Amino acid sequence: xxxxxxxxxxxxxxxxxxxxxxxxxxxxxxxxxxxxxxxxxxxxxxxxxxxxxxxxxxxxxxxxxxxxxxxxxxxxxxxxxxxxxxxxxxxxxxxxxxxxxxxxxxxxxxxxxxxxxxxxxxxxxxxxxxxxxxx
Numbered sequence: 001x002x003x004x005x006x007x008x009x010x011x012x013x014x015x016x017x018x019x020x021x022x023x024x025x026x027x028x029x030x031x032x033x034x035x036x037x038x039x040x041x042x043x044x045x046x047x048x049x050x051x052x053x054x055x056x057x058x059x060x061x062x063x064x065x066x067x068x069x070x071x072x073x074x075x076x077x078x079x080x081x082x083x084x085x086x087x088x089x090x091x092x093x094x095x096x097x098x099x100x101x102x103x104x105x106x107x108x109x110x111x112x113x114x115x116x117x118x119x120x121x122x123x124x125x126x127x128x129x130x131x132x133x134x135x
Contacts, residue, residue: 002051006058010044012036013064017101035069041077049090057085058117060095067096067103071110078114095119 013035016023048057059081061074078094085092095117111118 005052006054016065056091
């Protein structure tokens with residue numbers, strides 16, 4: 001079943017920097033504030049890369065707000081993936097879905113250097129969205 005995977009959406013955190021009332025993260029049973037450990041990330045990458053028959057795989061970092069994780073977390077993760085992919089002959093690309101609210105220049109530079117595709121969420125007009133956000 002995993003042999004045809006070419007896109008993996010990795011929910012690396014359920015933390016966010018907005019706290020919107022309409023967000024699906026608040027509907028779940030797990031407590032807010034959890035980040036994916038490097039151990040779980042690596043186990044997931046190992047499983048996917050060793051199982052899929054696809055030559056190219058895209059890893060999409062998602063959340064919550066994934067840019068809340070440290071730059072070191074992303075560096076460690078991407079370096080691990082590059083090393084693993086080289087050994088087994090896979091081509092890996094990276095994507096990230098973010099609200100773009102507080103992304104640091106250092107993280108943005110890293111994402112661009114690593115050729116991440118960056119998806120930014122766009123909300124409704126401020127007058128409508130802010131009616132659901134805390135003041």
